[in-house]
Amino acid sequence: xxxxxxxxxxxxxxxxxxxxxxxxxxxxxxxxxxxxxxxxxxxxxxxxxxxxxxxxxxxxxxxxxxxxxxxxxxxxxxxxxxxxxxxxxxxxxxxxxxxxxxxxxxxxxxxxxxxxxxxxxxxxxxxxxxxxxxxxxxxxxxxxxxxxxxxxxxxxxxxxxxxxxxxxxxxxxxxxxxxxxxxxxxxxxxxxxxxxxxxxxxxxxxxxxxxxxxxxxxxxxxxxxxxxxxxxxxxxxxxxxxxxxxxxxxxxxxxxxxxxxxxxxxxxxxx
Numbered sequence: 472x473x474x475x476x477x478x479x480x481x482x483x484x485x486x487x488x489x490x491x492x493x494x495x496x497x498x499x500x501x502x503x504x505x506x507x508x509x510x511x512x513x514x515x516x517x518x519x520x521x522x523x524x525x526x527x528x529x530x531x532x533x534x535x536x537x538x539x540x541x542x543x544x545x546x547x548x549x550x551x552x553x554x555x556x557x558x559x560x561x562x563x564x565x566x567x568x569x570x571x572x573x574x575x576x577x578x579x580x581x582x583x584x585x586x587x588x589x590x591x592x593x594x595x596x597x598x599x600x601x602x603x604x605x606x607x608x609x610x611x612x613x614x615x616x617x618x619x620x621x622x623x624x625x626x627x628x629x630x631x632x633x634x635x636x637x638x639x640x641x642x643x644x645x646x647x648x649x650x651x652x653x654x655x656x657x658x659x660x661x662x663x664x665x666x667x668x669x670x671x672x673x674x675x676x677x678x679x680x681x682x683x684x685x686x687x688x689x690x691x692x693x694x695x696x697x698x699x700x701x702x703x704x705x706x707x708x709x710x711x712x713x714x715x716x717x718x719x720x721x722x723x724x725x726x727x728x729x730x731x732x733x734x735x736x737x738x739x740x741x742x
Contacts, residue, residue: 478504478516478523481733483722491525491532499523499532508549508556515556517546522558524572533572540565540574548591550598555611557598559588564600564609577609579616592637592644596657599644601634606646623660627653638679645686647676652686670704671695680718680725685738687725689715694727696738705741 475492477499482488493501502518509515516523520543522535535541541558548559555575556567563583568575583602590601599619600607606619620631629650636647644655645665652666666686674690681687681699688695693708694715713730720726727734 476501478525483724483726496532498534500534500536503545505545506548506559508551510551515549515551517549517558517560519545522546522549522567535567535572539572540567547587547589548601550591550593552593552611557591557593557609559591559600561587564588564591577614577616579609582616589635590637592639594639594644594657599637601637601646603633605631606634606648619655620662623655623662625662627662627664635676636679638681640681643681645679645681647679647688652676652679652688665699666697666702670697670702671706677715678718680720682720682725687718687738689718689727691715694718 475494477490477492477496480489491499493499500521500523502521504516504518506517507514512527514525520537520541522541524533524535537543542560542562542565544560544562546558546560550557551569554569556569558565558567563580563586565580566575566577567573587603588600592599596608597611598609600609607616608619609616631648631650631653633649634646638645642657644657646653651664651668653662654665655662671688671690674692676688676690678689684699686697686699688697691714693706693712696705711731712727712734715727715729717728718725723739725736725738727736
């Protein structure tokens with residue numbers, strides 16, 4: 472049925488939907504949505520120079536803008552913990568106090584001015600920053616930022632840049648970079664190459680997903696599935712997929728947010 476522009480909540484069990492229309496929902500600005508972060512009772516959506524926050528308990532939206540410290544740019548990624556929200560954008564990174572919903576400066580924001588931040592991940596090490604110029608780590612307990620590749624041992628043969636996506640699977644963090652998908656073992660503190668860029672035609676990576684021994688790589692020209700043990704490659708470049716924006720794994724399905732719509736892929740039938 473016809474719906475206006477907005478945000479739709481989909482129940483994946485029965486496919487019932489709730490739609491929040493930008494034109495009629497109070498305190499919900501019209502914007503594209505580039506990123507999502509779900510924590511407790513709040514859903515944070517990154518748009519164009521704004522962040523939309525949905526309180527599930529109160530069924531209430533609010534829009535945070537530049538006056539709250541939100542960068543005047545597309546919000547590429549949002550992560551957080553119980554105290555802070557970190558926002559990545561084409562104009563760098565910002566730290567937002569969760570309760571006050573207002574920026575609390577970290578002191579190094581100028582380092583990323585005009586250096587796009589494409590993705591973020593937070594874990595026990597701190598906040599991982601995927602940037603055009605490399606991989607950085609912000610230690611939120613001892614506030615400082617460092618080049619992440621200075622940690623541990625590296626078996627990488629070439630410099631890292633254009634880091635567009637991060638995915639963590641247990642103790643391994645995967646990064647999509649200019650040379651391919653590289654990994655950092657947090658236990659052994661070792662950097663290594665996992666999937667050379669040639670295996671997915673050197674295409675721009677929009678999102679990563681690892682399920683068991685399989686790595687799914689979303690690109691601007693479809694989806695790749697690579698067996699991390701045998702390196703057998705399966706390419707899905709069908710017209711009905713188009714460009715992949717986001718990947719998620721739930722209930723044994725791969726969900727694909729693509730330029731042509733939302734797709735559900737029962738991938739184990741296709742191994």
